[in-house]
Amino acid sequence: MPGGEQAVHQRRDRGRCQIEAGAQLSGGHRSALLLGLMVADLVLVMAWCVPVLLLGFLVGVEFVTGVAGVLAFIVIAGLWGLAFTGSPYAITLQTGSPAAVNAAFLLFFPFAFLTTSFLPQDALTGWLATIADYNPITYLLATLKSLISDGWVWDDLWPGLLAIAVVGAASFTLAFATLRGRVSRD
16 A cells, blocks of 8 residues: 555654643643553554455465454554554654654664564574574564464463563553653653
């Protein structure tokens, strides 16, 4: 969809500007504004999963976990999006600049490739294997792959859910602490 990504960035930039404006307001719960934007991001990530999954089905991908696995896949992907979203909001609140968020994205983007996305874990060697061992995306990918091909195997599912919880706790803590700092400065 041409322009779709740009529209998403524009919406997110407007949302970040709303956070800036909300951080300067007196009274009320400013954290509700940030939380509302994060929930909107959750819904957006889950919505984007649908056309990706439809494309997968068109090329022959089948979930051994059935419809429940497809729904779990969408929810887990959405939770990852929610967990990850705190970092860009923290950067925006700290710098006040949507451009800084776009630049910071370039720092996070390589982590998607320093995983098992192209090779299985046992085929990785050296520094790439070490980074993949500590990269939470590796565990997220294993969880999502398990829903597609292995089934409801708890040993495959819990590491990805733990990665989401750890990244979410860190990014939410950072975002809400930055919001509190921003509010106290203004």
